[in-house]
Amino acid sequence: MWKWILTHGAPGLCHLPRSLLLLFLVHSLSVTCDEVWGRGSVRPPEISSNYSSGRHVRSYNYLQGDIRFRKLFSFHKYFLKIDDTGRVSGTKKNDCPYSILEITSVDVGGIVAIKAINSNYYLAMSKKGKVYGAKEFNIDCKLKERIEENGYNTYASLTWKNNERQMFVALNGKGTPKRGPKTRRKNMNAHFLPMPL
Template sequence: MCKWTRTTPGLYYDLTSAGSALPGLPLQSYPFPLVCLSVLFLACSALGGCPPAQGHDPLQALAQGTNCSWTLERHARSYNHLEGDVRLRRLYSANKFFLCIDKTGKVDGTRRKNYADSLMEIRSVSVGVVAIKSVSTGLYLAMSKKGTLFGSVRYNPSCKFKERIEENGYNTYASLRWRHKGRQMFVSLNGRGKPRRGHKARRRHPSTHFLPMLPT
């Protein structure tokens, strides 16, 4: 480590490594810029290693105010571990209905807790975006340009929904593809368990709030 001491003649520093010490060297005997660069280089090495890359002079880089990015290539943060994550859940709305998709592609709500068509496979397709598929019918939850919910035989961009955890602990699901006058359109079940048009639903409405429940 680098230890600075003050003596009568002036400032000295000692460098100690592997139990051996170099004799104290007077600070005045070295050009001030070189001493500063040396200290900066030692500090940078101690903080995690900025070893010189090929074709780069560390002292020159420090003199130019260059950071250590030439040794650690910066990559966009990867969330690949989230993609493909699959959860089996029943989406229970704040209006006390389970979202379901029947074999004809009709989206509805049911109060039956163990209804087969309400068991959903929620798959993460990208960060914060999911695809929802009925396990029993194999149909994907989809939203049309007009905000109508339906079951799609094939997975397509209309089947992508932004999943967001709200402050009350419930989730909301907004169409990734479609908007109405610039506003998000949400998956929603009204007080009778019927799907609402996406453009009529708002994030704060209880009809858009769903609790992913583990199957029993």
């Protein structure tokens, strides 16, 4: 464990802004979680900084294991639903029980699983880009969640791509899922607002 002693006139540190100095000290101290929280105690989730040069990479690294209950409201004003047969579609009904979704972080980097809690089907995308409901969690169910610049979220298949292009969950103007190869990140069909219940 490092031990730091700062004197009043420590060269090089006294001229740093207060926030930068604090950040430097936090990253410099190697105190283990067991020393701070005690063995076997519940600890707060680690927050990982995920910055790239220029544009900030928006992801949900700190939400691994987090569970959220939401409705996904599409740009075309449909709630995404998965009915008790596993069929994925959109509904205009605000009180549709099949549109209540459980969004669970399953891996770092914004990887989530989305399940309709009343039908117990997972939102999935096949290798050919077909959106469907899967009764059991599998590799088709891993989706990359990303906040777009307009505030909407997109959900792309983590596993499958079409000609090196990501394939997105999308609902057209009639509330019907689009096939992955016909979707693009910038297309508003693929944009959803996660609405808290």
